[in-house]
Amino acid sequence: MNLEQFEQHIKKLFAKELLEELDDDYGFTNKSKNSISTIGYATNLSIETIEKAAKNNVDLMVTHHDAWDFIYGLKEECLKKLQEHNISHFWIHGPLDFCEFGTCTSLMNVVGIDNIIKYSVYDNGAVPGIGQFSEPIDFNLLIQKMRDELEEPVRAWKNNDTKVKKVGVLTGAGHSSNHIKMAVEEGCDTYITGEATLYTIQYAQFVGINLLVGSHTFTEIFGVESLANKLQNLDKDIKLVKLEEEHFEFNHK
Numbered sequence: 001m002n003l004e005q006f007e008q009h010i011k012k013l014f015a016k017e018l019l020e021e022l023d024d025d026y027g028f029t030n031k032s033k034n035s036i037s038t039i040g041y042a043t044n045l046s047i048e049t050i051e052k053a054a055k056n057n058v059d060l061m062v063t064h065h066d067a068w069d070f071i072y073g074l075k076e077e078c079l080k081k082l083q084e085h086n087i088s089h090f091w092i093h094g095p096l097d098f099c100e101f102g103t104c105t106s107l108m109n110v111v112g113i114d115n116i117i118k119y120s121v122y123d124n125g126a127v128p129g130i131g132q133f134s135e136p137i138d139f140n141l142l143i144q145k146m147r148d149e150l151e152e153p154v155r156a157w158k159n160n161d162t163k164v165k166k167v168g169v170l171t172g173a174g175h176s177s178n179h180i181k182m183a184v185e186e187g188c189d190t191y192i193t194g195e196a197t198l199y200t201i202q203y204a205q206f207v208g209i210n211l212l213v214g215s216h217t218f219t220e221i222f223g224v225e226s227l228a229n230k231l232q233n234l235d236k237d238i239k240l241v242k243l244e245e246e247h248f249e250f251n252h253k
Contacts, residue, residue, distance in 0.1 A: 025094035042243035103223030104129035136163035177203035194219035215249035
C-alpha cells in the first residue's frame with residue numbers, strides 16, 4: 001500500500017458527507033514514507049507512541065487524536081520525532097466518532113451490548129450512541145466487564161435500582177450534561193463515557209441514570225482498532241501493530 005491508496009481506503013470506509021462536514025478534523029500530520037508495510041495504531045499521537053512506532057518499524061501511524069494545539073508545543077515535538085524516524089502519521093477524530101464502526105459502537109460491542117439501536121452521529125454536535133442488552137444485566141456485572149476490557153479502574157455511580165437494559169454511550173469527552181440528557185430522553189438507564197466533571201456526576205445523580213466513566217484514551221482505542229482491522233481487510237499484506245499506551249489518566253502515584 002502507498003499513501004495514495006491509503007487515502008482511497010479512507011474515502012471508501014467513511015461516508016463522503018461525513019468527511020466533507022468534518023474536513024478539519026482529520027488528516028496527515030506528516031508524510032515521510034510513501035510505501036506502507038506496517039501500520040501502528042493508538043488513540044493518541046505522543047512522543048511515547050512515536051517511539052514505540054519507531055521500535056516496531058512502523059511506516060504509518062494511525063491515531064484518533066492529533067497532538068492538539070492546546071497541548072502547547074507537543075505538535076512541534078511530535079512532528080520532529082516523526083521526521084527523525086521517517087514515519088508518516090494520519091489522525092482521524094470526528095469521522096471515527098460518528099461512523100457505524102466507530103468509537104462508541106466499538107465500545108458497545110466490546111462490553112456485550114448486543115442490540116445497537118443507533119450509533120453516535122454528528123448533528124450540530126455529538127449525539128450519543130444507544131444500545132440495548134437483550135437480557136438485562138446487573139450494574140455490577142457491567143462495571144466488571146468495563147474494567148476487564150479497558151484494564152483500568154473504571155469509576156461507577158449507581159443511580160437507580162433497575163437492572164441495566166438500555167445504555168447511552170459517548171466515548172472520550174462525552175461528559176456534558178447535555179449529552180446525558182439526550183440519553184435520558186432515549187430512555188437509557190445507564191450512561192458510559194470517558195471523562196467526568198462535577199456537573200456530569202451531579203446531573204446523572206439528579207436524573208437517576210447510572211454513570212460509568214473509563215479514561216478518554218481507553219474508551220476510544222477499540223474504534224481505532226476497528227479502523228485498523230478494516231484497513232488490513234482492504235490490504236491483507238499490511239501488518240498491524242497496536243502501540244500500547246499507559247493508563248496515565250488513572251495514575252495516582
